[in-house]
Structures are given as structure tokens and as C-alpha cells.
Amino acid sequence: xxxxxxxxxxxxxxxxxxxxxxxxxxxxxxxxxxxxxxxxxxxxxxxxxxxxxxxxxxxxxxxxxxxxxxxxxxxxxxxxxxxxxxxxxxxxxxxxxxxxxxxxxxxxxxxxxxxxxx
Amino acid sequence: xxxxxxxxxxxxxxxxxxxxxxxxxxxxxxxxxxxxxxxxxxxxxxxxxxxxxxxxxxxxxxxxxxxxxxxxxxxxxxxxxxxxxxxxxxxxxxxxxxxxxxxxxxxx
Numbered sequence: 001x002x003x004x005x006x007x008x009x010x011x012x013x014x015x016x017x018x019x020x021x022x023x024x025x026x027x028x029x030x031x032x033x034x035x036x037x038x039x040x041x042x043x044x045x046x047x048x049x050x051x052x053x054x055x056x057x058x059x060x061x062x063x064x065x066x067x068x069x070x071x072x073x074x075x076x077x078x079x080x081x082x083x084x085x086x087x088x089x090x091x092x093x094x095x096x097x098x099x100x101x102x103x104x105x106x107x108x109x110x111x112x113x114x115x116x117x118x
Numbered sequence: 119x120x121x122x123x124x125x126x127x128x129x130x131x132x133x134x135x136x137x138x139x140x141x142x143x144x145x146x147x148x149x150x151x152x153x154x155x156x157x158x159x160x161x162x163x164x165x166x167x168x169x170x171x172x173x174x175x176x177x178x179x180x181x182x183x184x185x186x187x188x189x190x191x192x193x194x195x196x197x198x199x200x201x202x203x204x205x206x207x208x209x210x211x212x213x214x215x216x217x218x219x220x221x222x223x224x225x226x
Contacts, residue, residue, distance in 0.1 A: 049214055049216065049217070096163075108162035
């Protein structure tokens with residue numbers, strides 16, 4: 001059974017960089033049929049797609065965040081990562097990693113709550 | 119980007135009732151690439167429907183998705199207690215992927 005698990009700091013200071021990692025187990029991160037992506041959810045609000053990456057490193061990002069984000073993959077470690085720079089309070093959210101199957105997210109991590117505060 | 123508008127915002131029904139949730143897209147969604155997710159409190163969303171009408175693995179047949187132009191519908195034929203949750207639609211026909219604001223299905 002495929003499982004995804006987010007990890008990273010739960011508190012980030014304003015203007016700093018948020019860095020999260022998603023570990024993939026029980027399946028192949030190098031699958032030719034899937035991308036791997038990030039979605040976030042501010043407290044009490046809806047979902048926002050951040051971006052996705054293919055095992056080869058091909059990425060596509062939400063234009064609203066593109067200038068601040070980098071998604072990378074390390075197939076040897078079976079993990080992919082998110083970096084979001086110049087964070088503000090508006091970036092406070094639960095961040096989910098997931099498997100992107102032609103755009104629909106069929107597996108999700110449990111989520112990690114990240115608060116931006118000094 | 120494609121804006122998805124879900125209605126109603128809140129739907130109050132009883133177990134055994136039929137639920138109809140709507141998702142309207144601001145423009146045509148390529149190949150009807152619409153997904154529906156269920157989210158219970160404190161949990162990650164889970165995929166119910168993809169391609170507007172295909173059930174994800176393990177999803178019971180009381181969940182049905184349909185499409186008509188830019189209008190998409192999720193129908194739950196007979197509500198079970200575990201179905202009371204928040205439901206989101208998502209379009210993945212064009213980038214950026216976008217989500218509706220959600221419909222909360224609550225017990226009446």
C-alpha cells in the first residue's frame with residue numbers, strides 16, 4: 001500500500017524559507033504514470049494546488065506561487081521536496097503531499113501544519 | 119485560470135437521504151477532468167471520483183459523478199453516517215489545477 005509522509009519544521013519565521021519533504025513508501029516514485037505534488041490548506045479554508053514533479057525532474061507550478069517555489073525529487077531516497085521562499089503569515093497552512101495521477105490526487109500524506117510567525 | 123463554484127455551501131440532510139452537490143466551472147474543462155474529494159475533520163482529502171464520473175478504487179457505488187457542459191454533479195444516493203463531511207471538486211484539465219471552495223454536508 002502506497003504511503004506518503006510529510007516532514008519538516010512546524011514553525012517558520014516571516015521572510016524565511018519553508019522546506020518540506022515527502023517520503024514515499026510502498027510504491028515506486030519512478031513510476032512513469034504519476035507525478036508527485038504538493039497541495040496546501042490554510043486553517044478553515046479550501047485547497048490550493050502548489051505544484052507537481054515527475055521523477056525525471058520535470059516540474060509545473062502554480063503561477064501564483066511560481067516565483068517563490070522549488071519542487072525537487074530524489075529518487076534514490078524515494079522522496080520529493082518543497083521549498084517556499086519569502087514566507088508570510090498568508091503561507092500558514094497544512095501542507096499535503098500527494099500522488100498526482102494525470103492531475104487527480106489519489107494518495108495523500110496526512111499533512112503537516114506549518115505556521116509562519118516570529 | 120478556471121474558477122470552480124460549488125453549491126450549496128452547506129447541505130443539511132439526514133442519513134438515508136439523497137445528496138446532490140454541484141460544481142460549476144467558469145469555462146470548459148478539458149476532457150471533463152474533474153475530480154471530487156471528501157474531507158473529514160483533521161484528515162487529508164480522499165479521492166472519490168475522477169474524470170467526472172469514474173469512481174476511485176474502493177469507493178462505494180452510492181457515489182456517482184456526472185457532467186453536463188460546465189456543470190458537474192456529485193450524487194450520494196443514500197447517505198451513510200460516515201458521508202457527512204466536506205466535499206471539494208477539482209479541475210485538472212488545465213494548469214493551474216484549481217479547487218472549488220467546498221460543500222459541507224452536515225447532519226440535519
